[in-house]
Amino acid sequence: MSLDEQTVKKSGVSGETTFEPSEQYLTFFMDEEEYGVDILSVQEIRGWERATSIPNAPSHIRGVINLRGTVVPIVDLRQRFGIAPIEYGPTTVVIVLKVNEAGKGARIVGVIVDAVSDVHNFKVADIQSSPEMADNNNSAYIKGLGSVGENMVILLDINTLLRTDEDVDELPRSKSKRVH
Amino acid sequence: MSIDLSQFHQVFFEESLEGLDVMESALLNLDTENCDSETINEIFRAAHSIKGGSGTFGFSTVAEFTHVIETLLDQIRAGDRRIEPAHVELFLKSVDCIRQMIKSLEAGDAVEMSDANDLKSKFQAILDGKELAAAAPVPASTAPTAPASVSDTDAGSSGGAKTWHIYFKPDGDVLKTGNEPSRMFRELEDMGVATVVVDTADLPGIGVIDPETCYLKWNITLVADVEKAQIEEVFEWVIDEAELRIEEVAQVAVTENPEQNGAKPSSVKQSKVEPSDIVQTTVQSPVAEVSVSPAPSQAISAPAAKEPAAQAAPAAKKAEKNKTEVSSIRVGIDKVDSLINMVGELVITQSMLGELSRDFDISKLPKLLEGLEQLSQNTRELQESVMRIRMLPISFTFSRFPRLVHDLSKTMGKKIELKLLGEQTELDKTVMEKIGDPMVHLVRNSLDHGIEMPEDRIKAGKSDTGLITLNAYHQGGNIVIQIIDDGKGLDKEKILRKAVEKGLVGESDKLSDEQICDLIFKPGFSTADQVTDISGRGVGMDVVRRNIQELNGSVEVESFTGKGSTFTIRLPLTLAILDGQLVSAGEHTYILPLISIIESIQTNMDMVHRVAGGCDVLRLRSEYVPIIRLYDIFNIKPESYNLEESLLVVVEGDNMKVALVVDDLLAQQQVVIKSLEENYKRVEGVSGATILGDGTVALILDISGLIKLAGVRKDEYKKVKQGGDEAA
Numbered sequence: 001m002s003l004d005e006q007t008v009k010k011s012g013v014s015g016e017t018t019f020e021p022s023e024q025y026l027t028f029f030m031d032e033e034e035y036g037v038d039i040l041s042v043q044e045i046r047g048w049e050r051a052t053s054i055p056n057a058p059s060h061i062r063g064v065i066n067l068r069g070t071v072v073p074i075v076d077l078r079q080r081f082g083i084a085p086i087e088y089g090p091t092t093v094v095i096v097l098k099v100n101e102a103g104k105g106a107r108i109v110g111v112i113v114d115a116v117s118d119v120h121n122f123k124v125a126d127i128q129s130s131p132e133m134a135d136n137n138n139s140a141y142i143k144g145l146g147s148v149g150e151n152m153v154i155l156l157d158i159n160t161l162l163r164t165d166e167d168v169d170e171l172p173r174s175k176s177k178r179v180h
Numbered sequence: 181m182s183i184d185l186s187q188f189h190q191v192f193f194e195e196s197l198e199g200l201d202v203m204e205s206a207l208l209n210l211d212t213e214n215c216d217s218e219t220i221n222e223i224f225r226a227a228h229s230i231k232g233g234s235g236t237f238g239f240s241t242v243a244e245f246t247h248v249i250e251t252l253l254d255q256i257r258a259g260d261r262r263i264e265p266a267h268v269e270l271f272l273k274s275v276d277c278i279r280q281m282i283k284s285l286e287a288g289d290a291v292e293m294s295d296a297n298d299l300k301s302k303f304q305a306i307l308d309g310k311e312l313a314a315a316a317p318v319p320a321s322t323a324p325t326a327p328a329s330v331s332d333t334d335a336g337s338s339g340g341a342k343t344w345h346i347y348f349k350p351d352g353d354v355l356k357t358g359n360e361p362s363r364m365f366r367e368l369e370d371m372g373v374a375t376v377v378v379d380t381a382d383l384p385g386i387g388v389i390d391p392e393t394c395y396l397k398w399n400i401t402l403v404a405d406v407e408k409a410q411i412e413e414v415f416e417w418v419i420d421e422a423e424l425r426i427e428e429v430a431q432v433a434v435t436e437n438p439e440q441n442g443a444k445p446s447s448v449k450q451s452k453v454e455p456s457d458i459v460q461t462t463v464q465s466p467v468a469e470v471s472v473s474p475a476p477s478q479a480i481s482a483p484a485a486k487e488p489a490a491q492a493a494p495a496a497k498k499a500e501k502n503k504t505e506v507s508s509i510r511v512g513i514d515k516v517d518s519l520i521n522m523v524g525e526l527v528i529t530q531s532m533l534g535e536l537s538r539d540f541d542i543s544k545l546p547k548l549l550e551g552l553e554q555l556s557q558n559t560r561e562l563q564e565s566v567m568r569i570r571m572l573p574i575s576f577t578f579s580r581f582p583r584l585v586h587d588l589s590k591t592m593g594k595k596i597e598l599k600l601l602g603e604q605t606e607l608d609k610t611v612m613e614k615i616g617d618p619m620v621h622l623v624r625n626s627l628d629h630g631i632e633m634p635e636d637r638i639k640a641g642k643s644d645t646g647l648i649t650l651n652a653y654h655q656g657g658n659i660v661i662q663i664i665d666d667g668k669g670l671d672k673e674k675i676l677r678k679a680v681e682k683g684l685v686g687e688s689d690k691l692s693d694e695q696i697c698d699l700i701f702k703p704g705f706s707t708a709d710q711v712t713d714i715s716g717r718g719v720g721m722d723v724v725r726r727n728i729q730e731l732n733g734s735v736e737v738e739s740f741t742g743k744g745s746t747f748t749i750r751l752p753l754t755l756a757i758l759d760g761q762l763v764s765a766g767e768h769t770y771i772l773p774l775i776s777i778i779e780s781i782q783t784n785m786d787m788v789h790r791v792a793g794g795c796d797v798l799r800l801r802s803e804y805v806p807i808i809r810l811y812d813i814f815n816i817k818p819e820s821y822n823l824e825e826s827l828l829v830v831v832e833g834d835n836m837k838v839a840l841v842v843d844d845l846l847a848q849q850q851v852v853i854k855s856l857e858e859n860y861k862r863v864e865g866v867s868g869a870t871i872l873g874d875g876t877v878a879l880i881l882d883i884s885g886l887i888k889l890a891g892v893r894k895d896e897y898k899k900v901k902q903g904g905d906e907a908a
Contacts, residue, residue: 052877053768054863055814056889064860064869064877071869071877073860107859 021124025146027153028095028113031083035113036120036146036155043096043108045116048088062112067096074110075162091115099162109162120153122146127155192233193286194508196242197279199226201579204275207268208582215256215263223271224253230278238370242281245296248303249274255307267306272583274299341372341405343429348415349397350422356392359418365400367414372404401429509609511569519569522562529554567757570610574652574661575603577616581623581650588627595634595645596627602652607659611751614731615661618724622663622747623648625720630667630745640742642666654753658733658775661749670739672696697737701725732758732775758853760870760880762846763829765810766818770842771851771870771880778830778837780845788823798828798839805830808890809841813865819843833883840886849873853880865889 025036051063051074060079064071074094078085094110101107127144141161146153203226206219227250234242249271255261277295284291346368350361368374377399384395402411411426412419533551536544578600589596607615631637631646638644649664672693679685679699691699703722728735733751752758752775760771787799788807796807807828811818820826820843828839851870856863856879867882 050876052869052879053816054860054879055816055865057863061860064856066871066875066877069854069871071854071856071859071871109859 022121023124023127025120025122025153025155026095027117027120027148028093029115029117030077030081030113034117034148034151034153035077036122036153037095037097037158039119041097041099041158043098046094046096046110048092048094048112065094065110067108067110070108072096072108072110074112076112078112078114080111080161086114088112097158097162100159101163107162111158111162120146120148122153122155130154189237189286190508192237193282194510196230196233196282199230200275200279200282202226204272204583205579207271207275208586210263210268217257220253220257220263224250224257227253239281239285241291241293241296242278242285245274245281245300246278248300248307252303252307270299270302270306274303341403344400344402344404344406344408344411345425345427345429346400346402346411347397347425348400348422349424350394350418352393352395354394354418354421357418357421361394361396361398364414364418365398368400368402368404368411371406371410372402374404375401377401397423509570509572515565515569519562519565522558522565526555526558526562529558567608568606570608570756571606571753572609572612573604574607574612574659575600577607577612577619578603578650578652580616580620584620584623585627585648588624592627593633594627594631596631597645597647599647599649601649605652605654605659606753607652607751608753608756611659611731611753614727615749615751618727618735618749619650619661619663621720621724622749623650626663626665626667626745626747630665630669632668636668640668655750658750659753661751663747663749664744665746666744669741669743669745670697670700670737672739672741675699694738697739700737701735732773756853757850758870758880759848760851761829761848762872762878763827763840763842764844764846765814765842766816768814768816769846769872769876769878770810771878772829772831772840773867773880773883774848776831776833776883778832780827780829782824783828784824798830800830800837800839803837805837805839806890807839807841808886810886811841813886813889831883833887836887838883838887838890851878851880 024039026039026042027034027036029035049065051065053063054061054073057063060076062074062076064073066072076085092112092114093116094112095116096108096110099107099109127146129144130142141157143155143157146155203223206222206226210216210219210223227246231243231246231250234240234246252261252267256263256267277299281291281296348361348364350359354361365374365376368376379397379399380395382395382397383389389395408426408428412424415422415424418424529551533548533555536548536551540548581600582598585596585598626648631648632640634644637646647666649662651662651664653660675696676685676691676699679696679702680687684699684702685691701721701724725735728749728751731751733749735747735749737745737747739745758771759774761774761777763770763772781800783798789797789799789804791797797804798807807823809818810816811821818826818841823841826841826843827845828841829845830837830839851872853868854870854877856866856869863879865882865885865888866879867885868880869877870880872878
C-alpha cells in the first residue's frame, strides 16, 4: 500500500514536534478511509475471534469475548457507522479500548476494524474540526480531522462513540452509499 | 516524621465494633444473681481494649467514656460491688452509645456527646455510691468533664494541675533520625498548657549552618495534671540522643518568675502555645532566612512544620472517608496457611511439568497425564481454599439476635428464650451481609405474632417462656437457616379470610395448608390485628422473600396450630460460584442455574396445548406450565422448531414454573460468575456470564428475566395477531 510507505516516512519522527502540543493516534482502516483513536486509550490489539453473541443486542454489538478472565463486549465499527459489513479476513483486528464514561468509570470495549495502519503524531493546532452538517449524526463522534501527507485521518471520540446508553441501533448512513 | 496513625483507624473501628459485640453478648449472658467472674472479665477486657485503642488514636471522647465504664467494671470484677440488673441495662445502653460514637468517628462526623454525658453522670453516681434511683438529680459536674479527673486511679494526681519545667536539648542530628520536636510539643500541648520557648544561642552564622542539623534547644513550661513518666513518654524516641531534664516546679515559683517563661502559666488562655511567639523567635534567628533556600530547613522551625501538618490533616480525613467504603474481612490464620500450602504444591507441580516439557518424548506421556491430573487437583483445592477465605461463621449474623430478643421481649412483656444452634456453620460474607435484615424481620415476626403472652401460654398448657430457635446447617451445596418458634402457629383460617378479603385468592378456591401458609409472602399481606412498631405494616414478608430470592435462595414456612411455626431459608453457599447446567440452543450455549431446574423432559405434542392468545402450555401431570421458546425470545436460530425434537427444561423462577425449550442438555459444571455489566450493560434474561473450559464466554440465564421477556413478547404477539386478524 503506497499510503503505508508515506506514513512510515512521516511517523516515528517524534522529535519534530517537541514544543508544540501534539497527540498520538493509532490509525486503522475501515471502508478505505483512515480513522484514528487516541493511543492512550488503546489497551491492546488482537486478532478477530468468535464472540459469544448477546441476545437482543443491537446488531453492531457482535457479542462478548473472554479477555484474560474479563468479559469484554465487541463492537463492529462498520455497523456502528452504518457501513455495509464485510467478511472478516486475516487483517481484521479487534482494538481493545479503555472507554471513560462520565459517572460510570472506565470500561473495556473491543472494536472490530478492517486493519490497523500506524501510529501518527498530530499537532493539536493542525487538527481541524469536523465539518458540521445538519443531517450528519456521526459528526458528534468525530473529534476532528487530521492529515498525514495527502491523506485525511478521521479522529474519533471513542468516549461518546461507545457509550452504553446509546439507544440507536445503527446510525444513519453518513455518506452516500458506496458501491463495492 | 511522625507515623500516620490514621491508616490504622479503620482497623480500630472494626476491632472496637467487634469488642462491643463481645461486650453486648457477654452482658446478655450475664446472670446477675449468680455472677460469673469470667463473663465480667470478658466484658472488662473488651472495654479495656476499646479504651486503649481510642486513647492511642486520640479519640479522647470514647476513651474517657469507656474509662468510666471500666472503673465500675473493675470494682465489680474485684468483688467490691455486686452487679445489679440495672447496671446491666446501663452497660447495654453505653454499648449502644459507644457504638454510635465509633460510627460517627468512622463517618468523620462530630461525636454527639449528650447521651454519653448523661450516661457518664449515671455511672459516676454509682461510683460515688449513690443508687441508680437517685442518679438523675446528680449534677453533671460530677461527670469527668475535664480529662484531668478521669485519669485518676492513683491518689497523687488527684490534686490537680502541676507545673513542670522541661529542658530539652536534642543532639544535632535529631532531625536526621526522623524525629520532629514540634510534634512532641504538640503532644505536650494536648496534656495541658505548654509554653515553649526556643533558645537560639547555639545557632552558628549563616555561612556555616547545616540545614539538616538542629541547633536549637527549648525550655518548656507545662501546666498539666500529668506524671513525670507521661512526659518522658513524649520524648521516648529521642531520650537517648538528647539532653532532657524534667523538673516539677512549685506553682509559686513559676508565677514569681513569669518573664522567664514568656507567659503566665496560671492563666489558661494566654499561656497556650501561640505560634506567633515562635514565629517571632525564629524570624530573628538566621534559621528563618535559610528557609528560603531549598534545603529542608523548615523542619527546624516549628511554625513552618505546622503548615504541612495542617494540610495533611484534611487530606487524611478525606482518605479516611473513602476508606470506610472498603469493607474488609478477618481471616483465620489457618485458612491463610492452608492457602500457602496449596500454592506451594501448585508451584511444585508447575516445576515438575516444566521439567517434563524440557525434553519431552512420547514415552513420558503417562507422566504428563499424571502431572496434569495433579495440577487439576491442586487447582480445585486452591479454588476451595480461596472460597473458604470468604466464608465466615454465621455467628456473625446470629450474634445480633440475643440483644434484639432481649429488648423486644421486654417491650412486649413476653418471656422468651433464644436458642442458637449451628453458629459455626460457614457462609459467604456477601450472603451473610444480605441475609441479616430478612432474618431480623423473621425473628421480629416470630416474637410478635408467634409467641403468645405468658398467661395465654399457661392457658394453652405450655411453659410461660417461649422458645425461639435459630438453627443453621449445611445441606448439599446450600446453607439452611431455620427460625423456629413454639408459639401459636399461623392462623390459617384468618390468613385465608384476609386473602379472600384482599382479593388474593378467590372465595371458592381450595388451597392446601402449604399454599395458605405461602400466602403470607404475598405483597401487602398482614394479619396483625393492629399495627405495632414491631411488625404488622404489611410490607414485610414479601420483601423478605424478594431479598432472599435475590440471593438465589428460597424461604418457606411450615406451621402447626398451637405448636409453632418454622421458617426455613435456603441459600447458596456463595454468590461467586454457581452450579450450572449447560444447555444448547442452535449454535449457542447457555447456562441454567441448577437450583432452578425442576426436571427436563422430552415431550410429545399430546402434552402440549395451545391457549387462545398464542401461549402454549405443557401439561405436566396435574399442572399446566407455560412454554417459553428460548430461540423465540432471544431471536436465534435453533436446530429444530419441532417441539418433539427439542427438550423442555421445567424451571422455577418468580414463584412460577415455566418450560424452557432448548435443543439439548450438555454438561453440568460449577461456573464462576462474571459480571456482564462491568464492561457492557444489563441484558434482559441474562444474569451474568462465565468462561467455559475452552475459553469462550457463556451467558447465564435468569429465569425471572426470561419470563418477563416472554411476557413482553406475548403481548406484542397478541397485538400482531389482532392486527393480522383485522386485516384479514
